[in-house]
Amino acid sequence: MAIPVTRNGTTTPKPKILIPEKVSPDGLALLKQSFEVDEKKGLSPEELESIIGEYEALIVRSETKVTAQLLAAAKKLKVVARAGVGVDNVDVEAATKHGIIVVNSPSGNINAAAEHTIALMMAVARNVSDACSSIKAGKWERSRLVGIETKGRTLAIVGLGKVGLTVARIANGLGMRLVAYDPYANPNLATAASVTLKDSLAEILKEADFLTLHTPLIASTKGMIGAAELATMKPTARILNVARGGMIDEDALVEALDAGTIAGAGIDVFTSEPPQPNSSASRLIAHHKVVATPHLGASTKEAQENVSIDVCEQVISILNGELPRSAVNAPLILPEEYRTLQPFVNLIEKMGSIYTQHYGSHLTGSSTRSQTFRTSFDIIYEGSLSTLNTTKPLFAALVKGLLTPITSSDGLNINIVNAELLAKERGILVNEIRSRENLEDKPYSSFVTLRARATRSSSHKRTDKSHAELAPQPLTPTEDQVIQGFVSANKPYISRLDRFQGEFIPQGTLLICRNFDSCGKIGFVGSALGRAGVNINFMNVAPLHEGAEGERNEALMILGVDGEVGEGVVEGLVGEEGVLQAGVVCL
Numbered sequence: 001m002a003i004p005v006t007r008n009g010t011t012t013p014k015p016k017i018l019i020p021e022k023v024s025p026d027g028l029a030l031l032k033q034s035f036e037v038d039e040k041k042g043l044s045p046e047e048l049e050s051i052i053g054e055y056e057a058l059i060v061r062s063e064t065k066v067t068a069q070l071l072a073a074a075k076k077l078k079v080v081a082r083a084g085v086g087v088d089n090v091d092v093e094a095a096t097k098h099g100i101i102v103v104n105s106p107s108g109n110i111n112a113a114a115e116h117t118i119a120l121m122m123a124v125a126r127n128v129s130d131a132c133s134s135i136k137a138g139k140w141e142r143s144r145l146v147g148i149e150t151k152g153r154t155l156a157i158v159g160l161g162k163v164g165l166t167v168a169r170i171a172n173g174l175g176m177r178l179v180a181y182d183p184y185a186n187p188n189l190a191t192a193a194s195v196t197l198k199d200s201l202a203e204i205l206k207e208a209d210f211l212t213l214h215t216p217l218i219a220s221t222k223g224m225i226g227a228a229e230l231a232t233m234k235p236t237a238r239i240l241n242v243a244r245g246g247m248i249d250e251d252a253l254v255e256a257l258d259a260g261t262i263a264g265a266g267i268d269v270f271t272s273e274p275p276q277p278n279s280s281a282s283r284l285i286a287h288h289k290v291v292a293t294p295h296l297g298a299s300t301k302e303a304q305e306n307v308s309i310d311v312c313e314q315v316i317s318i319l320n321g322e323l324p325r326s327a328v329n330a331p332l333i334l335p336e337e338y339r340t341l342q343p344f345v346n347l348i349e350k351m352g353s354i355y356t357q358h359y360g361s362h363l364t365g366s367s368t369r370s371q372t373f374r375t376s377f378d379i380i381y382e383g384s385l386s387t388l389n390t391t392k393p394l395f396a397a398l399v400k401g402l403l404t405p406i407t408s409s410d411g412l413n414i415n416i417v418n419a420e421l422l423a424k425e426r427g428i429l430v431n432e433i434r435s436r437e438n439l440e441d442k443p444y445s446s447f448v449t450l451r452a453r454a455t456r457s458s459s460h461k462r463t464d465k466s467h468a469e470l471a472p473q474p475l476t477p478t479e480d481q482v483i484q485g486f487v488s489a490n491k492p493y494i495s496r497l498d499r500f501q502g503e504f505i506p507q508g509t510l511l512i513c514r515n516f517d518s519c520g521k522i523g524f525v526g527s528a529l530g531r532a533g534v535n536i537n538f539m540n541v542a543p544l545h546e547g548a549e550g551e552r553n554e555a556l557m558i559l560g561v562d563g564e565v566g567e568g569v570v571e572g573l574v575g576e577e578g579v580l581q582a583g584v585v586c587l
């Protein structure tokens, strides 16, 4: 181990960086100046786990599985750097929990992946692989190996991100007709690349002469092309996958190729890499209508230099306590700030999520049922939070909390880098306020208030006549909606929901009921849930806070419950005997 001796004779070992895969030397040269770099290829998962505790940084490509178990053993680790795009081999959630930053190189290999896609498309269209084997075997099979041209044919792209768009631009030059499905694509970029965006996967599958996949492997894309989807495609269609194995059902594709309902495929990525013998991946590779490559999309000299330099520079930044440029964890926090801020990040994300779910359209018995999602918020930091250098992670957490319940969170990775942009795109205005008010009389050192400003009108109408007399005056569009919280012993607490004050931990499934503060309400709700087989873990009653206006005898009942509470059960709680409003919030 390199141990530099300082002037006063004490020794400080250099931080150690582990590289268990082939990463281009261009970036590693930068690291070697200040760190001890260990390149150890071919480690088994057990060997990796036994040594990871010594390292402050880990640099991987797609082969190393960075599991929760490995991260738990990584006591000194500050950063996992992925020298490439896809982080599906890294347990990002576990890394975030451990305060380990995950970075990647989002653009270093785009061109390489796009060019490889085009190479596979051409190879499939012109039977290049088959023809090559045939001629090397001494044959001369010109009539068997007649191909098709790509010009004028339809290329259907799933995932119009960086690689998808680059493929589109090249294919446009080949004279292809371009359609794409990507619910989050930028329509201006699509138009500029001559791509017509369609509303559903089904639409583009029908039209495709070539189908190419360019999404990350996430819950919404796993198995997205299965037997049912293949059956809707033209029998002359060819399929390309340079994104991730697992998005196509390999067995279904082999069957479709055998049956002649799909004409061919060019595949770079597989469900098991390297493929296990007799696996679906190996059957697909062996198929005579398939051109296969061993995950070579990013394997060009240029791309490897790019990604290596990109991630190594980021590792240096992080180990020097600075911000990296492409952090994947949401939201990103500097290592030294992480432990202090993390509980507040957690609190604020929950506050945003409660806001969207509680004040969204889910309240049964609510006279604010059809209320418009308000988009103008004040977030007020009091106490020690008001002196932070940056509130970016807190802002990002709020945007994430507000949007995740109403978007396909799988496809929308909200983090410190994109939170501002996403908020802007959705028209969400957040005014961050630092209040220096003295919290000496309060039992906590920092306090957060989320106030949804009543700047937009609601189209609310009483929807449930039978409760019209029962319900007190609803919140009118001119009233702000307020959620307050604090952190104690690293746990987030909500301390106020609108006019009601009571402390509860925002986690799991919560049933929030507004009721007249009179005898029998708790019993009524308890027995209704009992009858529905819903187990109650905790219950908190929040009375009106001091100085609250409106009905004096109202309270909120917050119940932490196990599992799902069906709509019917929630509806059954509202009524003369029961509560005024009820809604479920999942955190």
Ligand SMILES: NC(=O)C1=CN([C@@H]2O[C@H](COP(=O)(O)OP(=O)(O)OC[C@H]3O[C@@H](n4cnc5c(N)ncnc54)[C@H](O)[C@@H]3O)[C@@H](O)[C@H]2O)C=CC1
Binding pocket: 085, 086, 087, 106, 109, 110, 113, 158, 159, 160, 161, 162, 163, 164, 181, 182, 183, 184, 185, 214, 215, 216, 217, 220, 221, 242, 243, 244, 268, 269, 295, 296, 297, 298, 299, 410, 411
């Ligand atoms: N074979 C290889 O060596 C390489 C593979 N890749 C892979 O290519 C894929 C794309 O990479 P980039 O373009 O850089 O990513 P990107 O993040 O720029 O683009 C992904 C696109 O997929 C879209 N998307 C997400 N969920 C979707 C869904 N359910 N349906 C339709 N669209 C959806 C997103 O909106 C986004 O526009 C990744 O899986 C990456 O790991 C990238 C480089 C090399």
Ligand SMILES: O=C(O)C(=O)COP(=O)(O)O
Binding pocket: 061, 062, 063, 083, 084, 085, 086, 087, 109, 295, 296, 297, 298, 299
């Ligand atoms: O960047 C990506 O997502 C890739 O798939 C490239 O993987 P690799 O670094 O070549 O193992």
